[in-house]
Amino acid sequence: MKNPPFIYHRPESLAEALALLAEFGDDAKILAGGQSLLPVMALRLGRPDHVVDIGRIPELLTLDAGPSGTTIGALVRHAEAERSAAIATHAPLVAAAAPHIGHRAIRTRGTLVGSVAHADPAAEMPAVCLAVGATMVAASVGGTRLIDAADFHEGYLTTALEPNEILTEIRLPAWPGDAGGAVVEISRRHADYALVGLACIIEVGDGSITGAALAFFGADSTPVRVADAEAVLVGRPPAESAFAAAAEIVSARLDPPSDIHGTANYRKHIAGVLTRRGLAEAAATIGVTA
Amino acid sequence: MSTEQVNVTINGLSHSLDVEARRTLADVIREDVGLTGTHLGCEHGVCGACTILLDGQPARACLMLAVQADGAEITTIEGLADGDEMHPVQRAMKEAMAFQCAFCAPGFLMSTVALLEENPNPSAEEIRKELSGNLCRCTGYQSIVAGVETAVRLLSSTGTAGVNQ
Numbered sequence: 001m002k003n004p005p006f007i008y009h010r011p012e013s014l015a016e017a018l019a020l021l022a023e024f025g026d027d028a029k030i031l032a033g034g035q036s037l038l039p040v041m042a043l044r045l046g047r048p049d050h051v052v053d054i055g056r057i058p059e060l061l062t063l064d065a066g067p068s069g070t071t072i073g074a075l076v077r078h079a080e081a082e083r084s085a086a087i088a089t090h091a092p093l094v095a096a097a098a099p100h101i102g103h104r105a106i107r108t109r110g111t112l113v114g115s116v117a118h119a120d121p122a123a124e125m126p127a128v129c130l131a132v133g134a135t136m137v138a139a140s141v142g143g144t145r146l147i148d149a150a151d152f153h154e155g156y157l158t159t160a161l162e163p164n165e166i167l168t169e170i171r172l173p174a175w176p177g178d179a180g181g182a183v184v185e186i187s188r189r190h191a192d193y194a195l196v197g198l199a200c201i202i203e204v205g206d207g208s209i210t211g212a213a214l215a216f217f218g219a220d221s222t223p224v225r226v227a228d229a230e231a232v233l234v235g236r237p238p239a240e241s242a243f244a245a246a247a248e249i250v251s252a253r254l255d256p257p258s259d260i261h262g263t264a265n266y267r268k269h270i271a272g273v274l275t276r277r278g279l280a281e282a283a284a285t286i287g288v289t290a
Numbered sequence: 291m292s293t294e295q296v297n298v299t300i301n302g303l304s305h306s307l308d309v310e311a312r313r314t315l316a317d318v319i320r321e322d323v324g325l326t327g328t329h330l331g332c333e334h335g336v337c338g339a340c341t342i343l344l345d346g347q348p349a350r351a352c353l354m355l356a357v358q359a360d361g362a363e364i365t366t367i368e369g370l371a372d373g374d375e376m377h378p379v380q381r382a383m384k385e386a387m388a389f390q391c392a393f394c395a396p397g398f399l400m401s402t403v404a405l406l407e408e409n410p411n412p413s414a415e416e417i418r419k420e421l422s423g424n425l426c427r428c429t430g431y432q433s434i435v436a437g438v439e440t441a442v443r444l445l446s447s448t449g450t451a452g453v454n455q
């Protein structure tokens with residue numbers, strides 16, 4: 001279908017964009033890459049009176065990845081992150097997620113921050129943020145507040161953002177030197193939303209696991225971590241037996257939905273398979289063979 | 291409702307257009323500029339028929355407002371051939387009889403041009419993965435993949451996959 005009519009705004013600064021949101025709030029939607037908003041509008045699932053196109057705001061172009069952490073601005077596109085050598089080195093979990101996100105033509109336009117703000121529970125980037133413990137920077141005319149990734153996603157397509165706020169950037173902490181990461185998923189076709197997926201991190205020191213993060217997507221209404229499975233890994237050698245123990249807990253703890261593409265039990269099963277596969281892949285990136 | 295001025299270069303020609311903000315780039319290319327080679331299937335980013343090159347990169351013309359393209363350089367299917375001389379990717383698809391009805395062809399061709407420019411020698415698996423964002427509802431994909439493989443061979447003898455502009 002064709003998009004319904006709306007009033008279009010193209011602010012040239014963040015301050016101008018925030019003033020528009022302060023004025024229109026719930027009646028406005030933010031347009032960045034448009035790869036989620038425009039289908040929603042075309043299908044008439046959303047019908048905003050005002051569209052605030054933030055695509056020309058220079059302050060939002062920041063992509064800064066280094067040994068002390070990574071900052072991703074609201075206009076950084078998936079394709080840019082995918083090609084960035086600095087992201088590959090300093091935010092390897094973001095780099096690992098990129099090829100799974102949509103198709104190349106979608107990654108040309110879509111933004112990482114937009115994917116996080118859209119909050120589709122089967123999307124990769126929200127789980128990556130949860131796994132690394134990212135901090136969300138939300139700006140409004142009243143100022144800026146920081147939100148932990150763990151508190152950001154509240155439900156299906158629902159976040160902690162207020163209608164007058166823009167998610168201006170995501171800050172990822174420094175990537176630990178002894179950590180490996182992987183993003184694995186099962187989807188019906190390449191680049192489809194995952195039936196279940198996993199963004200995982202494994203830290204290894206002196207031959208044993210010193211820390212782990214297991215963040216699943218497509219398994220609930222928000223990305224979820226399985227703390228018990230992470231805990232069971234710590235102190236054990238990075239080997240198949242440890243990964244299998246974690247997988248068993250994951251399959252027991254997750255409470256995924258059933259739909260026409262797979263039952264809850266099937267999703268629980270493949271979440272376990274992905275746990276073993278993802279941890280082995282993550283360990284391999286730091287030269288540890290399980 | 292709001293109307294905006296949009297300046298774009300399409301296949302090397304500049305256009306200055308007044309467009310309603312809600313209209314997609316695909317609609318403006320087809321209806322205002324008259325280049326109907328860019329096809330619209332699903333109009334919500336799934337089928338890939340409307341794939342164009344935006345500043346050299348593949349993008350869905352149905353998932354962009356025309357106003358978002360202000361200042362951009364766009365290549366559509368009409369921009370591939372050099373006069374009567376088909377682009378090597380077009381020649382390859384023809385030789386391989388890649389398409390049946392060919393409604394999806396513009397999108398496949400633009401995706402293929404973008405793919406081969408970045409990776410001139412993709413494996414069969416890479417071809418399938420990269421073209422998974424384009425749907426064909428006639429023949430299946432065997433002949434299309436064969437067309438891309440033919441294009442790889444043609445291009446290795448004639449040069450780059452790029453578009454002359």
